[in-house]
Amino acid sequence: MSVFAPPLTHQSERIQRFIRESRVRAEQPPEQLRRRNYAELFLGQYADLSFGERYARSLAGSLLCEPIYLLPDEQLIGMLYQVGPSVPLAPELVEGLAPFDVYKALNGQQAAEIEPYSRPGASFGHVGWRWERLLELGIEGLLCELGEYLTGACDDEARALYQGAIILWQAVLEWNDLHVHALEEAAAAANGAERRRLEYLAEVCRRVPRKPAETFHEALQSFYMQHLAVMFENPYGGNGPGRMDQLLWPYLERDLQAGYITWQGARELIDEVLIRFDERLYRSDGWVEAVTVGGSLADGTTTVNPLSYLIVSAIIELDQTHPSVYVRLSRSSPSDFVNLTTQYLLDGRNRAQVYSDEACLPAIESGGVTPEDAAEFMAGGCMEPSAQGRASDLNFSCTHNVAKTLELVLTGGIDLLTGKQFIQLDKTLTDYPTYEALQAAFAQELTREYALMTRGLDIASEEMARLRPCYLLSSLVDDCLERGREQQAGGARYHDYGFAPLGITSAADALYAIRRAVYEQGTVSAQALLDALYSNYRDQEPLRTLLTRVPNFGEDDAGADECARWVLKTVCDAAAATRTRFYGRLKPMVFNFVWTPGASAALGAAADGSHAGSIIGHGLTPRRLAMGRGVTVAMNSVFKLDCSTLCGVGTTMWDVDERWITPELMRSLMLTFFEGGGMVLQGNTTSVADLQRAAEYPEQYQHLIVRVGGFSARFVGLDKALQQEIIARYRHSG
Incomplete structure (x- = not known):
């Protein structure tokens, strides 16, 4: 066994229960209150403030109006459903927000300057951020930094940035405290093991994300809570966690060495956070929040670690489309991690996508990115690379034929x-x-x-x-x-x-x-x-x-x-x-x-x-x-x-005949592709016959997942034209 590979772990009974309960909840997501609450605050209580403060306080207030969920069996806290029906806005709210509609403004300006054929529109998102700073500093530490920046600000634009960030991070702390209060109330009404579970979770949430994370559980809770908050502010597909294995491994490594956690305990927490992503985004397969694992440093040294294995192993077993888990391989990747990636391509329900660092890093650097920053690249959604936490959010913007x-x-x-x-x-x-x-x-x-x-x-x-x-x-x-x-x-x-x-x-x-x-x-x-x-x-x-x-x-x-x-x-x-x-x-x-x-x-x-x-x-x-x-x-x-x-x-798409492909052939195919200079490999292994039956009898194939192009989706949820395009793709068999 490689020194990198963790011991074999599995889905626990708790996780299997959590999956079933999560799927029931996800099938009926609550109405989205964000836009209405924001509009009422923006046009009402905060209407007389400067725009920056008005925007920040309205968004902060709408976050604090979100429901607080405590879920059975959970070991992590917090839920914001990203998709679902929105509460309709009253006509006067629609009219009041119109002058502040960013899409309307940019489309109008583009129409005034640019011919229709070359007019790009704009797609927001497709980036990651330096969330590890929250784990290291805690929100209180970040607020101290922001306060120092505000004191030394030289112009109104800088002051608006620091003030807006302070307002919103303070709101995140208040929102977290609402969860702590709910946990304390639930614990007071519970007995035995359930009371101990709730008291423990309340203690975790009292510490993080307010303070720096000390344990793997705290780090994962802090990561998850900040992700919900940043996605509440930036509700755009393609934004994602990025390099979870790199940023969380130091906490897990320390806990394992100290005996605070077992590999199976770590697997349960990883399973749960992945399931929570799917519940937040259920049935919105094109949304795509991507986790990127593996990779290498600028000098070619592998950055694969045991958590890389754990995340890939977990997603292989989970029957879900979120989050997307993508693998970065290099010539220095451990052989057994290459084997696990091969298994993911074969057994991962058509969800795998694999990058070659040897091909991708020099290309990314050719766009003006330093070698050190290029080595931190993540997938911003379908495949869109950027150095995590260093790019603005037009990282992917439009198409061109x-x-x-x-x-x-x-x-x-x-x-x-x-x-x-x-x-x-x-x-x-x-x-x-x-x-x-x-x-x-x-x-x-x-x-x-x-x-x-x-x-x-x-x-x-x-x-x-x-x-x-x-x-x-x-x-x-x-x-x-x-x-x-x-x-x-x-x-x-x-x-x-x-x-x-x-x-x-x-x-x-x-x-x-x-x-x-x-x-x-x-x-x-x-x-x-x-x-x-x-x-x-x-x-x-x-x-x-x-x-x-x-x-x-x-x-x-x-x-x-x-x-x-x-x-x-x-x-x-x-x-x-x-x-x-x-x-x-x-x-x-x-x-x-x-x-x-x-x-x-x-x-x-x-x-x-x-x-x-x-x-x-x-x-x-x-x-x-x-x-x-x-x-x-x-x-x-x-x-x-x-x-x-x-x-x-x-990217490239290589669909293969399931009757021909074997682990040995898939591994050889992948490595040959990368040795030849290929950048990104993906594809399907589902038979054409199964796809044709799914198109004809969708009720019998609700869980069939296919690789569409940069993302994976439930086949029966795709429109007919896209289904037929996937069916018609060439299937390689030698």
Whole structure:
């Protein structure tokens, strides 16, 4: 056994009871009171205050109005249901909040400046924070620091940040004290073992999160309580705990050495906190709060520890979709941890996602992140990397359809599906005398669109800082307190904007077909090809067939692979050419989430012979039609991509036939992928037959979980288009 691996543990009877009771509660979440309570306080009691104080006191007051839950069998305290029906707002409250609506403000400003096609909108969240500071200092210690910062503040903006954080952390202490009071009352009415349990929990909660944590139980309770509070302030999918194994292991190690806790006792606490995450987010599978385990230091030394094993072992046994648990592997990872990761890929109900530190860390560093900070990367939701507690919360912001932009470059900005002018371009395919001229035009258009995207997200950042200050979050993000600025106002160390470029491999296949058929072989003229695209190949089957014979990315063809390499590099270069308002980067994050059907449906016919609406590939994965020569051939194409400047990282999807895959094959597949330079591996092992039956008889497959794209979900809860896309994916069997 490795020196890292803990002894074998299991789900206890208490945990199995807790799972059953949790699932019953989760099926009927209470109404969400947050928005109504906030609106009433903001427009009523605190209406005359300055905006920052008004915002903070209204949010603090609404937290204190939340119900206090004491649950049977629990060893951790606190519950805030993140999803569920919201109590409707009275019309006068809706009207009163309208001038302070951050989404309305940013969308209005973007509409005034940016063309519809390039308008990014904005998605908030997808970050972690330095919650270990609460464990080390306690809230009282943090409040002392904030008080010192407030005393020395040099301007109103800094004072608003420190004052807002003080107001809200004091409210968190009051909210925690309400739980202590409830525990004391319950203990007074109880007897025997139940009374001792409640008295012990009251004692834990009297200490933390007020004081520094001393034991593993206290550390986990402090972590959990602050997570509820920060998520109450920042109720956005993708925000998550991050590197729990790294931040909690010192407490567990100390307790184990002192004999304060057993491995089985630690497993029970980990099981319970994971179950609580699922109860908070039940049936909202796309929300995604991610735990990232494993990894390595900047010098390559492994950071895998025994808690890494414990968390992965626990999630394998739990039949739930939250939290997402993702693994970072490196060449220094212990062999038995690699084996456990292999087991997770096989037996984890299609929930595993694995990162290669050797591929990801240099790419993250290429985006201006120091090696030390890059080594602290976590997944902000589906896969979105950031150095934990150092990034602002536009870490993932929007999508971009790369294949659609190529279509518009070919047509002079005209949408093939509707015939409408989407963007103003004065040339079509017929106007480019050489393939290199077409490439240059495509690269120039991507650069233009990404500059507009960045401007649009700058607008979003400005409005977020103005109308949605995040005081709790900012107090735990470097370097907000030192700079005296909220995390969207220049406080965060890395003010980056992430976006998902979709259809990269589809664009590459279309470009390569044009290069071969139009510019090299001359088998079709530019005008004839354009005419065929406009007609969706109606009455053009001979031409379409000819184009489909051009090799695709994924078939280990040097020309096709070189074209995909060029498209990816061009996306990265175009993104790198712009800077955010605080000198951060626009980060390409290549993943598909739930967007595959929609992004595919937006496409007209493509030059590779694809009809309108043909399905794009997942992330950096070849399209389905290109993977018929086997997984090794398809991976060889992926290995030829240059991901060294893909600073937001790129995923792949490898679904395998359950009748073929074995632990030995899965381990070999994973390690081969990483040795070849692959970044992120995920996939499904569920048979197509089971998926088809689940689509037809959903009531019989309520618990079937599938890998969608950066997250996992109950299959029967997905929309029909997404279900069919998953069913149609290529299943590798050799």
